[in-house]
Amino acid sequence: MNEAARQDAVFRALGNPARRGMMDMLRAGPMTTGDIVLAHPGLSRFAVMQHLGVLEEAGLVVSQKLGRVRMNFLNVVPLREAVRRWIGAYEELWADELLDLKSRLETGPTPKGPARGRDQSRTAARGRSRGVRARSSSRG
Amino acid sequence: MNEAARQDAVFRALGNPARRGMMDMLRAGPMTTGDIVLAHPGLSRFAVMQHLGVLEEAGLVVSQKLGRVRMNFLNVVPLREAVRRWIGAYEELWADELLDLKSRLETGPTPKGPARGRDQSRTAARGRSRGVRARSSSRG
DNA sequence: CATTCATGTGACAAAAATATCACATGTCCC
DNA sequence: GGGACATGTGATATTTTTGTCACATGAATG
Structure with a gap:
């Protein structure tokens, strides 16, 4: 995935409030998918997993299968890059x-x-x- | 529109590449709707206007009818607020x-x-x- | 004043995003 | 080893977003 596509994926991912909420949670520390599902009683587990997939596709989340659970980690680097390369252009x-x-x-x-x-x-x-x-x- | 709703609107607006492109253009200076339409040959004027509507609803664009043209101005304040209140939380x-x-x-x-x-x-x-x-x- | 120009609006269509589920696989634990 | 637990996947449904258009209004210009 090149930079432009990555940036597009990041902004698209940020466009959904549930996904932003998940990133907020992960900011406090990694969570299993199940924990994230429990923290979103308004969404089915499938919806949660789909959203996590979008975040992962954008590089904003990195996951690792540990036994029967999957641990999701926040990855702030693409966010920082997106902010710097695009939003940063407005700082001046x-x-x-x-x-x-x-x-x-x-x-x-x-x-x-x-x-x-x-x-x-x-x-x-x-x-x-x-x-x-x-x-x-x-x-x- | 309260702050949370405004922030949501901003991020949703940023989720579309055409809209980000329009904001990029407006960063260089105000443009009439027609000019923006001409600058996006891949979109109909209705699509452009609709996108501008989304940007305006989010407060990212302010427009003013001048005779038979409409002048669109970039408004960086909601963007700055969104960045500061949300993305800024990741800076530490x-x-x-x-x-x-x-x-x-x-x-x-x-x-x-x-x-x-x-x-x-x-x-x-x-x-x-x-x-x-x-x-x-x-x-x- | 008539024509051209620029945009507006409601209705509709197409595409994308979001949400759900039946069936499935693999791990954990008693 | 069997049942419980956790997640995966392809298919489908629903909702939202994006895009288009016929008809319209109002301003500019020759």
Whole structure:
């Protein structure tokens, strides 16, 4: 599995709340599949196993058969890689952007002629805003 | 939307590669919906709009109707919050664990009696391993 | 003003994800 | 050795997600 596919698998795996919950549990220490099943009374054991399979396919969980039980270990490396290679790309944005963003928030976006080209759009990037209820204004 | 629901929405939104790609594009600057549609020749405009809807529902994108176009802005705040509240919980794990992990990797896990209880399992947590092909050993 | 452009929406279709189960294998323990 | 225990697997069902489209509204432009 190459890096792009691995990263895709990681993000897909993280997209399900039950799987995130299992990773949370495994963060505290390895667990047998049966223990994880017991900890999820809302899911059948088959569903749990399937979710663990997804996590394992993504490399986020490593398992080892020990007698008749299977022990599941959390593997934080792919998670770290995914965070670093993708989410980390946004870190330079929010380091100083949020400070700048706060001041721009009050003035609102500058919508003059934004459709005239990409360069102009980049100027309008200063209007990137968290609090502006943009959609409500379009419906108002 | 409360924090848990927001976080769930963020991770679900990130689970689709097309949506991650759109966020990547918006990182460089705001784009009209039409521009995003053109940048995704493999998707219909309806699909693009639907994906943007998911991103907007998760708070990762903020849009503003400007005349007959809609301008989409990246909003990094929910992403940062999700990373910090969830993924950040793993940072203390991989800071020193990886150094420790490297030395443990050669000795392999210590599978003696891991099913006897959670305390024992915590001991076996030392065997948490990235490189061990645990599944292949169970089939061998 | 008429036409073009850009997007919106509800309905529907297809694909993917999630969940369940009958039957099965292998290990543990009394 | 037999029964209990733990998990595995292929098949199937259900739900959710992703994708498409006919029809529509509103803004821009010549």
